[in-house]
Amino acid sequence: MKRKAEDSHGAKPVPFWAMGLLKTMKDPKYILNSDNQITIIKDMYPKARHHFLVLPNTDIGSLKTLTKDHVPLLQHMIKFGQNYVEEHHQSVAFKFGYHAEASMFRLHLHIISEDMDSLALKTKKHWNSFTTEFFLNPQQIITDLRENGQVQLPTKEKCKEYMDMPLKCHKCELKPKNMPELKRHLLTHLV
DNA sequence: GTTCTAGAAC
DNA sequence: GTTCTAGAAC
Numbered sequence: 001m002k003r004k005a006e007d008s009h010g011a012k013p014v015p016f017w018a019m020g021l022l023k024t025m026k027d028p029k030y031i032l033n034s035d036n037q038i039t040i041i042k043d044m045y046p047k048a049r050h051h052f053l054v055l056p057n058t059d060i061g062s063l064k065t066l067t068k069d070h071v072p073l074l075q076h077m078i079k080f081g082q083n084y085v086e087e088h089h090q091s092v093a094f095k096f097g098y099h100a101e102a103s104m105f106r107l108h109l110h111i112i113s114e115d116m117d118s119l120a121l122k123t124k125k126h127w128n129s130f131t132t133e134f135f136l137n138p139q140q141i142i143t144d145l146r147e148n149g150q151v152q153l154p155t156k157e158k159c160k161e162y163m164d165m166p167l168k169c170h171k172c173e174l175k176p177k178n179m180p181e182l183k184r185h186l187l188t189h190l191v
Numbered sequence: 192g193t194t195c196t197a198g199a200a201c
Numbered sequence: 202g203t204t205c206t207a208g209a210a211c
Contacts, residue, residue: 017192045193103192120193123206178200178205 045120050113060107063151097135131170134162
């Protein structure tokens with residue numbers, strides 16, 4: 001019998017790259033602002049002209065480990081992000097949200113400008129992670145915690161369904177046949 | 192998460 | 202023949 005990529009307890013090993021955010025949030029080159037609770041950084045591979053991440057300074061792995069006690073922190077993360085973009089990018093429209101399944105360790109709130117104009121935006125998965133229900137409303141996360149004490153996450157199957165959805169423009173009804181067509185089309189929505 | 196690339200799609 | 206995507210990465 002061949003051994004799978006699991007340790008003796010059956011837990012999946014965390015790949016080294018999944019720890020990347022912990023390093024990035026300590027790198028002055030990427031840090032935009034911080035306080036004693038949270039840090040806001042530039043995403044290393046921005047999927048739009050402006051793409052930031054707000055992370056708690058304490059060791060919160062993901063949405064799965066959140067409890068009611070985290071509600072004030074989560075509210076602070078949103079407010080901190082709002083203040084940052086209002087001060088530095090006043091005329092730019094942003095979306096705030098969490099990925100239902102994050103690849104990178106350490107909870108992170110995405111703040112991404114609505115242009116989606118970026119060389120690093122390459123795949124259907126990239127696109128659907130910001131434009132389908134895979135992208136979770138941060139206020140809904142807080143509501144879940146208040147009402148249920150935990151976050152209501154879509155199942156693994158639902159997440160795969162969102163990732164596999166056909167491409168659709170987030171600003172109009174166009175359904176491009178592939179990524180290059182989508183990216184060309186996005187330019188027509190730029191101001 | 193990204194990079195790389197085989198083979199599918201065109 | 203070229204473009205494009207999906208899956209492996211020891």
